[in-house]
Amino acid sequence: MRKNTIIPIFIACLLFIGTLFSFMNKYANEITPFKADADNAGLKLPDGFGANKIADNLGRARHIITTKDGSIYIKLMRLVNGKGILFLQDNDKDGKYETQLAFGDYLGTGITIKKGYLYASSDKEIFRYKLDDAEKVIDPLKPEKIITGLIAGKQHQTKSIVLDNDDNVYVNIGSPSNSCQEMDRGLESKGRAGCPILDSAGGIWQFKADKLNQTYVDGVKYATGLRNVMGLDWNTQNNTLYVMQHGRDNLSSSWPKLYTDKQSAELPAEVMYMLKKGDNAGWPYTYYDPFLNKKILAPEYGGDGKKEGSKEFIDPIVAFPAHMAPNGLLFYTGNMFPERYKNGAFVAFHGSWNRAPEKQAGYFVVFVPFKDGKPAGKWEVFADGFSGVNEVIVPKEAQHRPCGLAQGSDGSLFVTDDVKGAVYRIGYTKK
Amino acid sequence: MKKIICAAILMIGFILNSTAQTTKKTVAKAPVSPSIVNGKLVYTKYCMVCHQIDGGGVMGLNPPLSKTEYVLGDQKRLINIVLKGFNTEIEIDGDTYANPMPGLGHLTDQQVADVLSFVRNSFGNKASVITPAQVKVVRASK
Incomplete structure (x- = not known):
């Protein structure tokens, strides 16, 4: 009689514990439900959106990628305790993420996930790490080096990366120069003939994602004439690469007879390109003037601020105000x-x-509506207030500067800051 | 006798007072040395876009000019940075700066002296002025 009751109770207990565990486990494998901070982490957002600062003081946090269970990887531009990649999770589901693992003894900017691998860049190499089913790195100490020997100058040296759906990795190789002048940023210094920089930099290179130790000879110069790209993304709607270029500087300090300081502050546009294989975006020979809506011949190559650039170069699809430094797309x-x-x-x-x-500009995240791979409306400021000040006169006044973007599995948007290393999560809360 | 003593005291007082006034004048006059005033104009035209209005530079790119050994230390090196440019990655307070600076050899000795005197006495810096003669010597010694 007694034996007969114990067994069902025992089974019931087992079932209960089992259900509890599976429930906890299920919960643990999902991204923390979004909840905004009371002050929206100091951000100004469109109606219905909120923000939550999920981490802070991580270091120079550059690009970021999320896993399907809501964990995040972040690449650091400066090593923290000798490590350059952070893996964060929110195990207690309180909305604040904690660093679970730091690995990778190299600094850099690029990081992404594709088909069971984490890809990360130093300024000269691209590595990948095999992921387990939960998209955790299996062996943080033994990455595969897939690309090596890339040019990294003293400017525009960071390597952003993205993959398509056909096992190709796209890497920006920034030009170690402002406008390919004989004396970089020098007074009235002419452009170098045929700009030899373009042979090995100033463009997007395509490599195979699964081949080890590739160098320039293994890669394809996919698109050229791009001064420096940091934000890039593969649009899966039309299977096309899109990039944001950092436009040239110093129009008035190099060419004071042709440009005023005010013109130099407002020229050229920061532009978005849709890239097809073989495209040439025109750097250093042209720049885009957002007031004339034209490609203008660069002063280093005979321009006077008005002469149009060659038609052989592609046009941008979106033009933003000058010098705002697009770091994430x-x-x-x-x-x-x-x-x-x-x-x-x-x-x-x-x-x-x-x-x-002039006062500085940018320090925000913008949104551009798209339809079928083409802009379908004017760009608008989406998230502002990162700097913590009303106007930024000198860059170091900004307390936070947006850099990397990632989309969570629930559709929330993650934004990194590379001044102090804050990570923001932006969600839509209106029902 | 009393009169003499009185006169002597008055005179000493007068001398002391005028000395004090001179000292005061010198102190008040120092920041408006013409070299430093002209140096600000050179700075605004050629340096500010990168090194910024406050001399604070730009993170990761253009180094700050406040209280660094590059500005306050070896004067020959400092003059050469302006004349020949600078293309070396440097570290200041744990941050690295590597954006290349073009040479400004087209500036006159006087302009180089002025801008360096301005920088060495701005942004929290307090150091000796640089003279055109110093610039001339460095320029000639290439």
Whole structure:
């Protein structure tokens, strides 16, 4: 009799514990439900959106990628305790993420996940790490080096990376120069004939994702004439690469007879390109003037501020104000935000420095509505207030500067800051 | 006798007072040395866009000019940075700066002296002025 009751109770207990565990486990494998901070982490957002500062003081946090269970990887531009990649999770589901693992003894900017691998860049190499089913790195100490020997100058040296759906990795190789002058940024210094920099930099290179130790000879110069690209993304709607270029500086300090300081602060546009294989975007021979809506011949190559650049170069698809430094680009494919955001582009503008003595610009995240891979409306400021000040006169006044963007599995948007290392999560809360 | 003493005291007082006034004048006059005033104009035209209005520079790119050994230390090296440019990655307070600076050899000795005197006495710096003669010597010694 007694034996007969114990067994069912025992089974019931087992079932209960089992259910509890599976429930906890299920919960643990999902991204923390979004909840905004009371002050929206200090950000100004469109109606219905909120923000939560999920981490802070991580270091120089550059690009970021999320896993399907809501964990995040962040690449650091400066090593913290000798490590350059952080893995963060929110195990207690309180909305604040904690660093679980730091690995990778190299600094850099690029990081992404594709088909079971984490890809990360130093300024000269690209590595990849095999992931387990939960998208955790299996062996943090033994990455595969897939690309090596890339040019890294003293400017524009960072390597941003993105993959397509056909096992190709795209890497920006920034030009170690402002405008390919004989004396970089020098007074009235002419452009170098045929700009030899373009042989090995100033463009996007395509490599195989699964081949080890590739160098320039293994890669394809996919697109050229791009001064420096930091934000880039593969648009899965039309299977096309989109990039944000950092436009040239110093028009007035190099060419004071042709440009005023005010013109130099407002020229050229920061532009978005849709790139097809073989495209040439025109750097250093042209720049884009957002007031004339034209490609203008660069003064280093005979321009006077008015002469048009060659038609052989492609036109941008979006022109933004000058010098705002687009460091991150992301096409939104999530379901959390209202319908108009679907397939549109978010751009993280790090903020300008080359507008002095004018006040600086940027330091925000913008949104560009898209339809079928083409802009379908004017760009708009989406998230502002990162700097913590009303106007930025000198860049170091900004307390935070947006850099990397990632989309969470629930459709929330993650934004990194590379001044102090804050990570923001932006969600839509209106029912 | 009393009169003499009185006169002597008055005179000493007068001398002391005028000395004090001179000292005061010198102190008040120092920041408006013409070299430093002209140096600000050169700075605004050629340096400010990168090194910024406050001399604070730009993170990761253009180094700050406040209280660094590059500005306050070896004067020959400092003059050469302006004349020949600078293309070396340097570290200041744990941050690295690597954006290349073009040479400004087209500036006159007087302009180089002025801008360096301005920088060495701005942004929290307090150091001796640089003279055109010093610039001339460095320029000639290439």
